[in-house]
Structure formats: structure tokens, C-alpha cells
Amino acid sequence: MQAGSDQSRNGRSSGSRESLMEVSGSSRSSVAGKREVDLYVRTYITLLQSSGAVSVASLEPAHLTSASSLHAGAEEPEPDFSAFLYSAQRIPQCIASVQHVILGQTLRAFVREGYAEVETWQAVSAPGRRRRWYWNGEEILAAYIASASDLDDLIPSIVAYQFEWNKMNRLLEQQPEITALISLAARGTIPDDVDGTLIREALLLEVADWERLVSVWGASFWTMLNLVATTRKRIDFRMLGGTFLGYGRSTRTWWRPVMNRLADLNMRDRPIYFVSSNTHSIVNTLSGVAT
Numbered sequence: 001m002q003a004g005s006d007q008s009r010n011g012r013s014s015g016s017r018e019s020l021m022e023v024s025g026s027s028r029s030s031v032a033g034k035r036e037v038d039l040y041v042r043t044y045i046t047l048l049q050s051s052g053a054v055s056v057a058s059l060e061p062a063h064l065t066s067a068s069s070l071h072a073g074a075e076e077p078e079p080d081f082s083a084f085l086y087s088a089q090r091i092p093q094c095i096a097s098v099q100h101v102i103l104g105q106t107l108r109a110f111v112r113e114g115y116a117e118v119e120t121w122q123a124v125s126a127p128g129r130r131r132r133w134y135w136n137g138e139e140i141l142a143a144y145i146a147s148a149s150d151l152d153d154l155i156p157s158i159v160a161y162q163f164e165w166n167k168m169n170r171l172l173e174q175q176p177e178i179t180a181l182i183s184l185a186a187r188g189t190i191p192d193d194v195d196g197t198l199i200r201e202a203l204l205l206e207v208a209d210w211e212r213l214v215s216v217w218g219a220s221f222w223t224m225l226n227l228v229a230t231t232r233k234r235i236d237f238r239m240l241g242g243t244f245l246g247y248g249r250s251t252r253t254w255w256r257p258v259m260n261r262l263a264d265l266n267m268r269d270r271p272i273y274f275v276s277s278n279t280h281s282i283v284n285t286l287s288g289v290a291t
Helices: 016-020 034-048 056-066 081-088 093-097 107-112 148-173 176-186 193-202 207-230 244-264 280-287
Strands: 100-104 122-126 129-135 140-144 236-239
Touching: 034 056, 034 148, 034 236, 056 148, 081 148, 081 207, 093 122, 093 207, 100 107, 100 148, 129 148, 148 176, 148 207, 176 193, 176 207, 193 207
Parallel strands: 100 140, 100 236
Antiparallel strands: 122 129, 129 140
């Protein structure tokens, strides 16, 4: 369970910046460090405080300068498939069709900005991150943000996703015969092994990476790849009135039913332990493995 209680005074968990942008491996790694990471964080926090939408493209320079080890191949011409897959696991698959991501701390924030029906939209999820997401079935994806560290996870993930998507799009744009094969596959004419190899090589992917992508996208594989081939991603964000006080209200919203349940069980005076979304942390704590 994610909680506000483990955050530092500024609303961001103590390790969030380190996990956000671990520095290594990149061509910029010799000069990038905490200052560049802090610049990246300040950039998107400042831009999201404006009333308008913030394009992902406007964050790409700061993203590159931070030289994340999780996106070590950002400046390479071939796709950084590990970064793409890492990001894809933390965002609902419908992001492939989304152009606008709206972020809110409470339902009240969405209602105030004209999205009163947001919780009637399709509830979607991401395999690598628990978060409340709602998709309108078209171009808008809504996400509830419970803490500042949520932004440290979400923003770089979507920036890396768009960055690598557009790399693959540019590669396929230059090879119309490959794009035609992908289009046929999306309509049901699955390519044979020879044509499949041509498509994989056109994307500069190793066999193992190709197989991982097939596994992640499953039955939607060719439809998704066709979107990559035909669509340039231009996602933007909009924060709906986010404040640090809003994070406190958001925490109280989910804490209230927890307290009610504890009262039902006569356990309100018992200590409460919050476990992160990584369930192996329970084993680490109880077994002493981490120590």
C-alpha cells in the first residue's frame, strides 16, 4: 500500500529521486548527477503548475540531460527496448491511443475541471504499477496522483515511452515495404518467419527483445505495432490543480475506510505497517535478507 506517511516534508519519498534517475552508462553520465536530476524534477513540477497542457516533447531535453540508467540508450539511434518495456509495464496499454494525460489528486479536482464523469470511464491498469487509471476510450487517460513521488515515477515513464515509440516510428517510416507487412498483419495476414525476421531487423531488435515484446502485447501485438508504424506520439500532460495540501486530502480519502475497518476489528490501537507494492519487501523484512 502506498502511503503519504513515508514521505519527506516536501511530499516526496526520500529515495524517489535516486530511483527516478540512477546515473550510469549514458554518454552523458560523466557530467550528469544530482543537479541534473533536480533540474528535471523542477522542470516538470514547474510546468505542471501552469494551467495549460505540457507536451512530453518539452520535457525531453531535461530527460536526456539527467542521463538515467533506466534509459541509457536514449541518445542511440536504435531503440532502447529495455527502457521502452520498463515504461510500458508502468502505463496502461491504452497509452498507445492516448494523446492527453490528465492528473488529479481527488475526484473533486476532476469535477472542477469538467471531468465529472471520469470514474465512469473504463478502469485500466498497468502490470508494473498500482494506480487508479481511467480511459475515455479515445484520446484521454486520467490518473490519480497520491504523492509527489507518483510524478517522479509517472512522468519519466511516459517521456521514455514516447521517446522510444517515436524512434521506432522513424525507423519504419523509412521502410514502407515493412510498414505494408505490418499493416497486413494487423488485418489478419500474419507474416511468415522470413517476413517476421525482416520486420524485427527493420526495428533493430534482437530476437530476445522481439519475443519479449510479443509476450507483453499478446493478442494485440500486430495492432500495437501497426500503431507504432503509422502514428507519431505527441502526448501532453495536464495537472488539475495539484498542491501539497491536495496530497494530504488524497491520503485522508483512502485512509478513512482503512480506519473504519480497523474499528470493526477492534484494532485501532494496534501498530500499522505499510508495505510497498513490491511484495518481496515483506520477505526481506521478516527474514533479514536485506540486512
